[in-house]
Amino acid sequence: MTQSQLDKIRLELRRGVLVLAVLSSLKEAHYGYSLRKQLNDNGIEIDEGTLYPLIRRLAEQGLLDSEWQHTEGRERRYYQLNDTGSQILRQLTLEWQQLSLTMQQLLQE
Amino acid sequence: MELLERYIEALHAELPAAQADEICREVKANILDELEAIPDSEQASQLTRILLHYGDPKQLALRYAPVTPLIAASDMALFWELNRVMLAVIAAIQGLVLLFNWLTSDHIRLVQSVIQYAFATATMAAVGFACITLIFYSTYLSKEGVSKEGHSNESQSKARQTKKSTVPEWSPTDLPAIRFSWQRIKRTDLIQDMASILALVMVLWPSLWLTAPEVSLANWFIPELQLWRIMVLIWCALAFERLFWWLFKPIWNQTQLIITILLQLSLLVLLAWGASYSQWLAPDVIANFIENPQVLTWSYWTRQSIVAVIAVIILFELGRDLLRLRQLRACN
Numbered sequence: 001m002t003q004s005q006l007d008k009i010r011l012e013l014r015r016g017v018l019v020l021a022v023l024s025s026l027k028e029a030h031y032g033y034s035l036r037k038q039l040n041d042n043g044i045e046i047d048e049g050t051l052y053p054l055i056r057r058l059a060e061q062g063l064l065d066s067e068w069q070h071t072e073g074r075e076r077r078y079y080q081l082n083d084t085g086s087q088i089l090r091q092l093t094l095e096w097q098q099l100s101l102t103m104q105q106l107l108q109e
Numbered sequence: 110m111e112l113l114e115r116y117i118e119a120l121h122a123e124l125p126a127a128q129a130d131e132i133c134r135e136v137k138a139n140i141l142d143e144l145e146a147i148p149d150s151e152q153a154s155q156l157t158r159i160l161l162h163y164g165d166p167k168q169l170a171l172r173y174a175p176v177t178p179l180i181a182a183s184d185m186a187l188f189w190e191l192n193r194v195m196l197a198v199i200a201a202i203q204g205l206v207l208l209f210n211w212l213t214s215d216h217i218r219l220v221q222s223v224i225q226y227a228f229a230t231a232t233m234a235a236v237g238f239a240c241i242t243l244i245f246y247s248t249y250l251s252k253e254g255v256s257k258e259g260h261s262n263e264s265q266s267k268a269r270q271t272k273k274s275t276v277p278e279w280s281p282t283d284l285p286a287i288r289f290s291w292q293r294i295k296r297t298d299l300i301q302d303m304a305s306i307l308a309l310v311m312v313l314w315p316s317l318w319l320t321a322p323e324v325s326l327a328n329w330f331i332p333e334l335q336l337w338r339i340m341v342l343i344w345c346a347l348a349f350e351r352l353f354w355w356l357f358k359p360i361w362n363q364t365q366l367i368i369t370i371l372l373q374l375s376l377l378v379l380l381a382w383g384a385s386y387s388q389w390l391a392p393d394v395i396a397n398f399i400e401n402p403q404v405l406t407w408s409y410w411t412r413q414s415i416v417a418v419i420a421v422i423i424l425f426e427l428g429r430d431l432l433r434l435r436q437l438r439a440c441n
Contacts, residue, residue, distance in 0.1 A: 032135070033142035049164045052139055053172040056132070076142065077135050 018046065020096055022054060023081060023089045026064060031076035055079055063088055113140060116160050123170035132173050136163070179242055181249045188245050190356065194300045195237040196230075201304040203230045205311050285360045288440050291433065294359035303352050306345050313338050313345075333386060341379055348372055363441075366434045373427045377420060384416045 063085035121129045147155045207226050
């Protein structure tokens with residue numbers, strides 16, 4: 001298997017958990033770049049063209065609240081999980097834990 | 110920074126007007142944040158790299174505002190099938206018009222006729238295609254609850270989620286039980302049958318395709334055949350309706366076979382009834398259309414031979430369907 005094939009599979013694997021990672025990070029308010037930085041610092045590399053449209057889509061789906069703030073002479077749009085988003089995150093977390101447990105068992109066999 | 114402005118400008122041009130300002134404002138803020146994290150001296154050179162990461166403005170715009178498809182992927186097969194049916198029917202109708210024009214004109218201009226046929230078919234097909242596309246698009250919009258801007262309607266979306274959680278849209282038990290390969294009806298057969306029925310309707314109901322002055326003279330069947338014509342038209346409507354529903358569930362089952370057998374028997378009765386008349390076409394009416402009415406005034410034996418051939422075909426299908434019904438009943 002070539003490196004590019006491996007990268008592609010790895011990307012698909014990570015894409016599935018991206019929503020969970022974003023929702024989880026947005027328990028605290030973040031603007032686009034700060035969220036990307038936080039995800040990167042935690043080992044989740046994601047390009048700008050994927051992350052920013054995803055946040056906006058989640059906000060349109062009613063899972064995030066957003067507001068423009070002016071700080072340090074700059075304007076930034078901050079996003080944060082709302083009540084609906086928190087409920088969804090709880091359900092997704094349970095789902096993820098069950099899946100993770102199952103996968104661990106499968107991989108140990 | 111001029112490069113950034115150019116990028117934002119290009120992105121703005123690719124986005125839907127209602128969302129463009131807001132998205133561009135946000136993208137610009139994010140890019141400026143990224144630049145801010147880089148030392149001032151490197152910002153100019155790093156901007157290109159950052160923009161390359163964001164990607165082509167067209168691609169980025171698509172990620173922010175995905176294009177709403179005209180046809181749902183799940184409906185695509187049916188969409189093309191209906192278009193094929195529509196095209197076949199239009200081609201058959203135009204073929205009949207062409208044939209009629211040839212019969213009623215003194216000189217046959219082959220090239221001119223073929224060009225007229227091609228243009229008329231293409232024009233009607235374009236209108237039909239547009240109508241079918243619009244119907245599917247409106248169905249898609251009502252199903253998905255999406256507006257032109259690509260936003261989800263929240264209340265519809267919630268209702269859909271509730272519906273999904275309580276009533277599954279599909280169940281394996283809905284799948285038909287197929288015991289014999291002949292039970293699956295080919296859509297190409299349906300198209301042929303539909304085109305045949307429409308052609309018959311065209312002959313029996315000339316006001317569908319003749320001009321107003323011609324219609325007043327178009328009763329080319331003898332008056333005694335009026336009731337017979339109406340009965341055949343009713344038969345055509347019933348048969349067409351059955352074929353139409355088969356487009357959605359093209360499977361032979363016992364009920365469908367019984368309905369088909371009844372339709373075949375009724376057609377045989379209608380044929381026998383029609384054959385009992387000594388004459389079908391009214392020569393004086395035909396003469397209004399054609400200089401030589403003998404063209405359409407077939408001899409008694411020619412007409413009876415055609416009726417006999419059609420009857421043999423129907424009898425063959427009747428026998429085949431009776432055997433199939435027996436096979437299905439034996440399985441149950």
